[in-house]
Amino acid sequence: MIHIELRIKRSKIQYDARTNGCEDVRAQLEMASEIANKNIPRYLKSAYGIGKFVKYEKAKRLIQESGYIKGQKKCCSIFCKRYL
Numbered sequence: 001m002i003h004i005e006l007r008i009k010r011s012k013i014q015y016d017a018r019t020n021g022c023e024d025v026r027a028q029l030e031m032a033s034e035i036a037n038k039n040i041p042r043y044l045k046s047a048y049g050i051g052k053f054v055k056y057e058k059a060k061r062l063i064q065e066s067g068y069i070k071g072q073k074k075c076c077s078i079f080c081k082r083y084l
Contacts, residue, residue: 006044020035063076063080
């Protein structure tokens, strides 16, 4: 299992709240889900790239079917085996 935790600075939270028309804490809490849905995919992309999140067996199959040269396939397979 992978646990991803994003911690956003207070100034960013306040900026996002203002740009979404939240004038008080209550409005901010009511809009939290909508604000998160806009921002979280962007934050994940900046942290982890635009790749796929897959299980080991699928990752292994994707590597073998890729256009990588033999040496790259071997390195990717070793990485997946070690960390997935």
